[in-house]
Each structure stands twice: as structure tokens, then as C-alpha cells.
Amino acid sequence: MQAVDVMNRDVVSVKPDLTVREAAALLVEHEISGAPVLDPQGHLLGMISDGDLLHRVELGTGEPRRSRWLEIFSASHDAAAYVKAHARLVKDVMTAGVVTVDEATPLDEVASLLEIHHIRRVPVMRGDEVVGIVSRANLVQALSIAPLEPNTLQAVSDREIRAMLMGEIASHNWALSGRNIIVRNGVVHLFGYYVWSPAQVQALRVAAESVPGVKAVEDHTCATPATVGM
Structure with missing residues (x-):
């Protein structure tokens, strides 16, 4: 599988x-x-x-403490920590030099990048355009439905199924932001949270069942705390 097969396309920027x-x-x-x-x-x-927002003066968490050994070489570190704690704008506290992947990056490479760089997500690029996000959660989702024996012959048709389903639901307001859909061996797996009602998930299921080549739909979604008891 590649980044394009599991990435979230609804990128919140x-x-x-x-x-x-x-x-x-x-x-x-x-x-x-x-x-x-x-x-x-x-x-x-x-x-x-959230790591960039951990130490903020508004929270009383301020600048992180450092060891005495680091005090000797800490002028630059202290300046950067001050900016993170006090700056008002995103451009001053964001992390630059972002690690990215493209749509064809194999998942094993994505996993290695997340581990090596101690990050939780990578943007997926198509040229200069961000077209998706692959997070650790997406990899766990893919693992949870992975077959015991990989079926490389099914990957192309799985990708076509996913593309057709994404295209079908793209124009509907019940197509939740933050959802994720993974197709494996013809089975559509729905992940994420529904905000207003289970009818949203039902609509996703019906849309998936109408896509040619879909063998089954597995619902892994759950309600957000705000919807429990509605």
C-alpha cells in the first residue's frame, strides 16, 4: 500500500x-x-x-526548564523557546522544514519517517500542492484491516474503488471532515467520528455499497461525546 491509499484528503490547513x-x-x-x-x-x-503550543505564557507553562549543562550552550535554544512561548502568530511558532511524502510513497517508508523524525503526521504532496495527510492513526487503521497475506493484485482495484467513493461523497454535506476511508481486498472500511447523527454513517455505507467492486462495508466509526445520548 502507498500513502495515497490511506491518506486523509480533507486537509485542514x-x-x-x-x-x-x-x-x-x-x-x-x-x-x-x-x-x-x-x-x-x-x-x-x-x-x-499541539507540541508547538505546549509551552505558552497564557497557560502558565512558559518556557521549558533545562539542565545546568545546557545553560552553557543555550542562548539560541532560549531565544527559540521564548518565541514559542510568547509569539502571537502561527508563522512564529510553527515548525518549519517539514518532512513530506508523495502519493506513491510506500507505507513502510512513511512509518520509518514518522519514527525517525519523532512526528505524528506527514503531508502528502503532489508537486507543490498538499493533497492529503498521513498520520500514525491512519497507519494503525490500515494495520487493523490488513490481511495475513498481502494481495498486491488487488491494490489497483482497491484504489479505484476508493477514488470512486471519494468522488461520490465529495459534494455532500454529510461527508464528514476528518473521516477516513480505506479499501482492502474490495472491503470498504469507514473510520472516524460522526457529529450529528448515525444517519451520516448510514449514508456513507449506502454510497460505498453502490460503488462497483465493493464486496462489503465495515463500520469502525463512533460518536463524538457531543452526540452520545442524542
Whole structure:
């Protein structure tokens, strides 16, 4: 499998001139822990994550403490920590030099990048355009439905099924942002949270069942806390 087979296509992005508080609200609203920072032309500038917002003066968490040994070589580190703690805008606290992959990157390479760089997600690029995000959660989702024996002959048709389903639901307001759909051996697996009602998941299931080549639909979604008891 490749990045294109598991990536989330509904990319929530952040503008560099957004305030830190606005960015935090956006992450909470979409129930994500990080997002790419894009300029007005859609070019990738960096990533903003909960790690970038951990030490903030507004929270009283301020600048992280360091050991006495580090004090000798810490002028640059201290300056960067001050910016992270006090800056108002995303462009000043984001992480630059982002690790990226393209759509054809094999999942084993994606997993290695996440581990080596101690990151939780990578943007998927098509040239200069961000077309998706692959997170650790997406890899776990793919693992949870992986067959005991890989079936490389099925990969192309699985990809076609996923593309047809994504195209079918793209224009509908019940197609949840934050959803993820993985197709394996003709079986469509739905992951994510529904916000308003189980009818949204039912609509996704019906749409999936109408796609040629789909053998079954497996629902792994669950309600957000706000919908429990509705």
C-alpha cells in the first residue's frame, strides 16, 4: 500500500497570520492535533501541532526548564523557546522544514519517517500542492484491516474503488471532515467520528455499497461525546 491509499484528503490547513489562539481553536474544532500551514498560494510553509503550543505564557507553562549543562550552550535554544512561548502568530511558532511524502510513497517508508523524525503526521504532496495527510492513526487503521497475506493484485482495484467513493461523497454535506476511508481486498472500511447523527454513517455505507467492486462495508466509526445520548 502507498500513502495515497490511506491518506486523509480533507486537509485542514492554517494560515501563517492566524493567531495562536485561533489556530488552537481550529485544532479543537476539527479534533486534530496538527495541521499544515499554507501561504495564500497554497504552498506549504510549515506545520503547527499541539507540541508547538505546549509551552505558552497564557497557560502558565512558559518556557521549558533545562539542565545546568545546557545553560552553557543555550542562548539560541532560549531565544527559540521564548518565541514559542510568547509569539502571537502561527508563522512564529510553527515548525518549519517539514518532512513530506508523495502519493506513491510506500507505507513502510512513511512509518520509518514518522519514527525517525519523532512526528505524528506527514503531508502528502503532489508537486507543490498538499493533497492529503498521513498520520500514525491512519497507519494503525490500515494495520487493523490488513490481511495475513498481502494481495498486491488487488491494490489497483482497491484504489479505484476508493477514488470512486471519494468522488461520490465529495459534494455532500454529510461527508464528514476528518473521516477516513480505506479499501482492502474490495472491503470498504469507514473510520472516524460522526457529529450529528448515525444517519451520516448510514449514508456513507449506502454510497460505498453502490460503488462497483465493493464486496462489503465495515463500520469502525463512533460518536463524538457531543452526540452520545442524542
